[in-house]
Amino acid sequence: MRIKFWGIETAFFFLLTVLPGKGLFAAIPLASTGVSPQEDRSRVIAAAEQYQGTPYLYGGTDRQGLDCSGLVYLSFRDALGIDIPRTTAELHAWVEPIQEANLMPGDLVFFNTTGPLSHVGLYAGNGKFIHAASSGQETGVIYSKLSTSYWKNTFAGAGRILPSGDSIGPATKPEPLPERSKIAGDEPGRFHLGFGLAPSWNSLLENNSAFRGAVMQAGVFYDVPVLSLPMRIGLELRPQWDTALHVFRMPVTVSAGFKDVIRIFAGPAFAIGSPVLNTGNETRRYTGGNSWLGEIGITVAPFSFELSRGALSFYGEIAWQSYVKDPALDDDRKADIGAALRVSTGVQYILNL
Numbered sequence: 001m002r003i004k005f006w007g008i009e010t011a012f013f014f015l016l017t018v019l020p021g022k023g024l025f026a027a028i029p030l031a032s033t034g035v036s037p038q039e040d041r042s043r044v045i046a047a048a049e050q051y052q053g054t055p056y057l058y059g060g061t062d063r064q065g066l067d068c069s070g071l072v073y074l075s076f077r078d079a080l081g082i083d084i085p086r087t088t089a090e091l092h093a094w095v096e097p098i099q100e101a102n103l104m105p106g107d108l109v110f111f112n113t114t115g116p117l118s119h120v121g122l123y124a125g126n127g128k129f130i131h132a133a134s135s136g137q138e139t140g141v142i143y144s145k146l147s148t149s150y151w152k153n154t155f156a157g158a159g160r161i162l163p164s165g166d167s168i169g170p171a172t173k174p175e176p177l178p179e180r181s182k183i184a185g186d187e188p189g190r191f192h193l194g195f196g197l198a199p200s201w202n203s204l205l206e207n208n209s210a211f212r213g214a215v216m217q218a219g220v221f222y223d224v225p226v227l228s229l230p231m232r233i234g235l236e237l238r239p240q241w242d243t244a245l246h247v248f249r250m251p252v253t254v255s256a257g258f259k260d261v262i263r264i265f266a267g268p269a270f271a272i273g274s275p276v277l278n279t280g281n282e283t284r285r286y287t288g289g290n291s292w293l294g295e296i297g298i299t300v301a302p303f304s305f306e307l308s309r310g311a312l313s314f315y316g317e318i319a320w321q322s323y324v325k326d327p328a329l330d331d332d333r334k335a336d337i338g339a340a341l342r343v344s345t346g347v348q349y350i351l352n353l
Helices: 006-017 037-049 068-080 088-094 149-154 333-340
Strands: 096-098 108-111 119-125 128-133 140-145 155-160 191-201 211-226 229-237 240-242 247-258 262-272 276-278 283-287 291-307 310-321 341-352
Touching: 037 068, 037 119, 037 128, 068 088, 068 119, 068 128, 088 108, 088 119, 088 155, 149 155, 191 229, 191 310, 211 341, 229 262, 247 291, 283 333, 291 341, 310 333, 333 341
Parallel strands: none
Antiparallel strands: 096 155, 108 119, 108 155, 119 128, 128 140, 191 211, 191 341, 211 229, 211 240, 229 247, 240 247, 247 262, 262 291, 276 283, 291 310, 310 341
């Protein structure tokens, strides 16, 4: 689930597009390319139909595979020689907003599927639209109906690129595209910076405090499609202070996962101090603070908020740390597992570059 601050986006869009003399986006709708608006619209739909049956591929821009905004991009480029924004979010910010009742063939329809503004299609008339579907009974470039319950429930608006009729003036060359929006889109090859802060909690340790310490994280991430899925890989620093073991640790981890929703991480760790745990009954000493596989874990961020140039999310994290008890000590499974197991909850911000 992803939640969006609609008020922030609305204010951002207003500042960039409405204030006199301050608009950064091209004039929409574009003028006819030389035939007629109706003919231009028909050509765009016909171009999209040429890709029917093409499989879905995240980031794809050819007949080997297409994603939703890739289909829209190619349809306008093939039919009219126009380069339009490449991502769903950028298209939404660039088009002229219209009501669903005013849709004409060649207009764009937007949906909140896997997240806000995560899907786009070309309206083709008679309540149908053509799009590149990533899931469902059929995938790839297909026709669907807006009246279907799924698309009706996820519908997020419509927009216009081409004029609605012949009353528009003579053909003009489309204005240059604006600087690319920094809103997250669905294209691969994008870098991100991530920052996070989280308190850590006692898991199985027997003492009077639930608070165990604090964990920070700072990383750089890169989006890349894997088997048509939008995957994100990263390199992270995770400095942490453990009050239970009285040690400072610096894991350096490599991570991979599904965007910023879930990721698995692992890597070496470097420690300052000797890990010592006071259970109340005894003092237990550990080794392994410095290890080539010092930390392995999983981060889950089910709720996030689109904010400015990125997303703010609340996350939970479970990690296994490479602490090994002194061989001279008796077994205390609960204490030893508690020493090695880290549970954290906090906030992170992923900045789109």
